[in-house]
Amino acid sequence: MPDIASLLSLSAAIEAMAPEFTALSDRIWDFAELKFDEHQSSDLLIQTLRQHGFLVKQGIAGMKTAFIGEFGSGKPVIAFLGEYDALAGLSQVAGVDSPQAIKSGGTGHGCGHNLLGCGSLLAAVSLARHLATHKLPGTVRYYGCPGEEGGSGKTFMVRAGAFADVEAALTWHPAPFNGVRSTNNLAVVETFYRFRGVAAHAANSAHLGRSALDAVELMNVGVNFLREHMPQDCRVHYAITDAGGRAANVVQAKAEVLYLIRAPEMAQALRLAQRVEMVAKGAAMMTETEVEAVFDAASTSLLPNLTLETAIHGNLVALGPVPFDEKDLYFARQIQETFSEEAIKSSIRLYQIKEDVFLDGKIDGSTPLHLGLRAFEGQSHFRAGSTDVGDVSRVTPTAQCWAPAWAIGTSPHTWQVVAQGRSPGAHKAMVHAAKVLAATGLDLFTSAELLAQAKVEWSEKMDGQPYVCPIPETVQPVH
Structure with missing residues (x-):
């Protein structure tokens, strides 16, 4: 965990930049582009990277909307993963509590990737500034990863060797809860x-x-x-x-x-x-x-890294809960009223929110947003979903956190996710995730011991088995 002065400095810098990046997230929400066609979204992210002093390489692994932004030089090389693709058939008006399509049959950010991509970018930019200000060595990279939804964009990037010299990778995802949940997915x-x-x-x-x-x-x-x-x-x-x-x-x-x-x-x-x-x-x-x-x-299944996840959890504890206000709770309550009681309980079971660091007792869903921090058990759980983050985790130590951008009970790939995607509460969750990722990235730049432990754990879990890309060389991304 960074010292308190560094944590406060990073947090203050992120708060100052937050309006720029929440506006960026909203614009990408508006674009709602499908896998491998995220041209406006990727162009906007690339433009932002360059404005903040990053050098950008485009067309990674033959994908026009894949790119890498780099700041600094030398070791360690720490990666932040960003996504920005939407889903078909989920067009939805923002900020309402009923299904209302903007365009019949249109697209929508039903998995919150507008928030994900911009939150990771905010973390990378703020950390790069911190390294430059304090003259710390190392390289910050932002990976613009297209086509997570059914495209396996990261798998193609891994196959092309884009992560060959990365020493650790960090990311996050919007969710109905705040915390780290180590998962073995499919x-x-x-x-x-x-x-x-x-x-x-x-x-x-x-x-x-x-x-x-x-x-x-x-x-x-x-x-x-x-x-x-x-x-x-x-x-x-x-x-x-x-x-x-x-x-x-x-x-x-x-x-x-x-x-x-x-x-x-x-x-x-x-x-x-x-x-x-x-x-x-x-x-x-x-x-x-x-x-x-x-x-x-x-996409290959995830390889959890408890060393990195423990570091992320430590920063979540230090930062405290997401600072939601009454307006955030009011809108989340409206959204939550569109769910059955069974759906709300199922959400809590799915994310295994049993004990809370900040709240007294267990989460019961009576509060529409998660106001606390999920306790971290220090062990992995089964999760039935899939993600191409798994392929990154097979070539470098990788970890992620979750931030409560959605009301408890919200299921991914639904109109409710899209409706919440531009809300002030979702913005706060995104900024919170950026602080956590930036702080954990700083841990990796300043603690050789932490990075070494993460690498040892990764090596032990791989058990000498080389990563084999599940996508044959003859197969190219389908645009």
């Missing part, structure tokens, strides 16, 4: 299955047709039966991305389904993907169609 493999059949008139000559849509439906049925015979901690999800058209009186000659296959380890996910592909081939045989498996993206 590796994921994403594959499109494209079926090709024979078109025919459904009434006059259906016997001449071979339905690609029938093949998709049979595949889905087959995978549903497969679920009984796969490990319980694995997950398989699908979406029909092309049903072959809107006409019902034809035999559909083409159809496509996207499968996400998750497992605790990548090797398990790849084995399960092979079984799913066998089901796809069986469906093609039954319908006399052809199927092509098109690999789309993949």
Whole structure:
């Protein structure tokens, strides 16, 4: 943990810059650009980096919206990870407590990446200033990572060697709670299955047709039966991305389904993907169609680093809770009224908020925002989600914190997240996360012992096994 003087200095600098970066977050919320098309968002972040003295490299790993901003020189090299992609179908008016689309079928920041990217940037810029002022050696890097939502942008960046000399990486994520939660999440493999059949008139000559849509439906049925015979901690999800058209009186000659296959380890996910592909081939045989498996993206499971997470928690304790006011609580309460009691309790269970550092007793959801700090157990928990941060964690010690930008009960990828994405309360959570990340980054620059311990833990957990990128060299980001 930095000394109190350094912590206060960093916090004051971040507070002074906060208006610039919350406005930046709001503009990226407005853009709401999908994976690998975040051109306006990335341009704005790059412009901000350059204005604050960072040198920027663009087009990392062949992705036009991927970039690295660098300040300083020499060792250590500490990375801050930023994201800025939105989600399809989540257009939503900000600051209201009911679903109201800005544009029907439009996009929206349903996972808070506008806040995530700008909070990490604020941490990197403030820390870079601190190093320059105090003439401390080392390099601060900001990684502009596109396509976290279904694109595995960081995985492509890791494959390209963009993190080869990074000694530790830090990030955060908006959530309904404040704190560190060490997680072992799931590796994921994403594959499109494209079926090709024979078109025919459904009434006059259906016997001449071979339905690609029938093949998709049979595949889905087959995978549903497969679920009984796969490990319980694995997950398989699908979406029909092309049903072959809107006409019902034809035999559909083409159809496509996207499968996400998750497992605790990548090797398990790849084995399960092979079984799913066998089901796809069986469906093609039954319908006399052809199927092509098109690999789309993949992310490795997270490798927690308790050393870094403990350091982050120490800074969270030193900083205290997020300074919400009555207006923040009022809006969060309005949002929370759109949830069932079960959803609120489920949120608390999901994030395992059992004990609190600042509040007396357990969290029960009666307060709409988390006003305390989740106790850190010093051990990892299972989490069923996936993130390409996992691939970064496999090549360098990596840790993240969570900040309460959302009302308790909020589920990611919902209109409620988008509605809260420009709120003053979300801004406060973002600034708080920036302070924590900057302070932990300073710990790594000033304590060789902390960095060495994080590296030793990482090395022990990797157990001499080299990182193997789950995305083949032949696969490129899908724009």
